[in-house]
Amino acid sequence: xxxxxSTSESQPAKPELVITRIFDAPRELVWQAWTDPExxxxxxxxxxxxxxxxxxxxxxxxxxxxxxxxxxxxxYWTTGIYREVVxxxxxxxxxxxxxxDGNVVPASHYGMGEDFPFEMRVTITFEDVDGKTxxxxxxxxxxxSMSDMTGTGWNESFDKxxxxxx
Amino acid sequence: xxxxxxxxxxxxxxxxxxxxxxxxxISGETSVTKLAEPFRMSLPAISKHLKVLERAGLIARxxxxxxxxxxxxxxxxxxxxxxxxxxxxxxxxxxxxxDAHLRELQAQQKQRHRKQTREKIxxxxxxxx
Numbered sequence: 001x002x003x004x005x006s007t008s009e010s011q012p013a014k015p016e017l018v019i020t021r022i023f024d025a026p027r028e029l030v031w032q033a034w035t036d037p038e039x040x041x042x043x044x045x046x047x048x049x050x051x052x053x054x055x056x057x058x059x060x061x062x063x064x065x066x067x068x069x070x071x072x073x074x075x076y077w078t079t080g081i082y083r084e085v086v087x088x089x090x091x092x093x094x095x096x097x098x099x100x101d102g103n104v105v106p107a108s109h110y111g112m113g114e115d116f117p118f119e120m121r122v123t124i125t126f127e128d129v130d131g132k133t134x135x136x137x138x139x140x141x142x143x144x145s146m147s148d149m150t151g152t153g154w155n156e157s158f159d160k161x162x163x164x165x166x
Numbered sequence: 167x168x169x170x171x172x173x174x175x176x177x178x179x180x181x182x183x184x185x186x187x188x189x190x191x192i193s194g195e196t197s198v199t200k201l202a203e204p205f206r207m208s209l210p211a212i213s214k215h216l217k218v219l220e221r222a223g224l225i226a227r228x229x230x231x232x233x234x235x236x237x238x239x240x241x242x243x244x245x246x247x248x249x250x251x252x253x254x255x256x257x258x259x260x261x262x263x264x265d266a267h268l269r270e271l272q273a274q275q276k277q278r279h280r281k282q283t284r285e286k287i288x289x290x291x292x293x294x295x
Contacts (some may be wrong), residue, residue: 017250019257025268033264033271043267046259139253 017139025034027126027159031088034124052139053077060085064093065102075100076110088126094126095139175242178222182206184215188224188238195228195235 033039037054044051045068052075053067057112065079077098084092096104096119106118113118127134178184187201202212216236219225223242228235 001271017253017257019254019261021261021265023265023268029268029271033267039267039271043260043263045263046256047262115271136259139257141249141253 008103017137018139019137019139021135021137022129023133023135025133025134026131027088027128030126030135034091040066054082058082058085059141063102065098066102074110077102080122090126091122091124093122095122175222175224175246177248178218178224181215181218184219187212187215187219187236188243191225191236191238195237197233197235201236 014049018022031041033054035056035058037056038056039053040056044054044066048071050069051067052069053065055063055065058065060082062082062085065077067075067077069075079096079098079102081095082091082093085089097107097110099105099109104118120139123138123140125136129137179188183205186204190196190201190204198209198212198216201216202209205212216225216227217242219236220227225236226239227237
């Protein structure tokens, strides 16, 4: 278990997912876990999933191709391009569903709804906090042109709405 | 829903006034006049917001010309919530595994370090005799 396990959408003003975690490990290790394919396959994917393939070309403009396998044996390939690579500090990449050859496919390829965006963007920041690592992940699933939108109060309203729909 | 219409939904939701309107509609159908009350905004301005929400499929409006009550269309909002939920689960569970991985890695490093220290001591002790 990590020390802090919070899933919050604190400051964002747009529909996005922000997850903050503190890992009891130095920043170097957490960075390596994200960027070394041999390590990524050890944790990539939900509980009981495995990750048979991870290919990482870690440089701006470089491509990655990951595969995770569900307990039922279904493979889910994802691919994208690294947009920012600042060692130990910041990683930004695009995120799309793919086939085994790394071609982008719509989410419906995997039987998911048509509502899944084609390309999403993931930003991870790593901070030192007394020898531990605070990692913040932001997952935005919007077209580029929309990710600059500003505004306030998105989250409270949205959380309330989502709650009311349960 | 195509990703285009999802974008329209997100765009509609990006405005604080529109989100506040949606939040008010949780308690039920409401007229434009009632919806405008808490805002320092003209009725036409509120109507404009309602039009955006309606086009995004987030609300439906009654037919009566005078009153035109608005109500929430839960389906579209639920799709947005589901989309976020899918990824929340993916990341939360992946990070549980990352946490376990980092712990194991550090435990291994410690063990290796201890072993090396033991060996050093052993060598030193040997030299002594």
